[in-house]
Amino acid sequence: MTSAEYRLCDVSLDRSFGGRDARIEREQALAVIDLLESNTFIPVGHDGGPYRLRIEAVDGRLALHVADDQGEHVASHYLSLTPFRRLLKDYARICESYYDAIHHPGPDRLEAIDMGLRGVDNEAAELLRSRLATSDYRQQHRALAVHGDLRPTRAQCRPSSSAELR
16 A cells, blocks of 8 residues: 555645634635645555545534545544633634734734644644554644644644544
């Protein structure tokens, strides 16, 4: 199996993550594109791929549904958003700062926003990896921080969470 097969080929977001703001929807689309450009995705015990990931909100939890490229179910993980609340608030503040900085540009300000973003993005990605690891699931890529408002790089806002394997 080549490393190209251990990757996400498609990521879709439930409608509950969009619709609030055209800026957020645009940034979600950019976040998905960034994720698909460079990722490694290896569900434990499954040797097929590439994979499709569907992300939705279910009963106040983040649901990650994984299927193979033919649409056959591989696994579902339900992650509590509680461990991510602070990070989601930080991302929302960073997004607002970014949108404000667009109207009052300055290289130092945008650089500081980008540095803050990277820190929160890395923390969210590590938290997600550790929460998924507890469910015997391996995932490694730049970041799976995907939701309504987490990760503004060029203005990308998106979120994430923890797990139970079905």
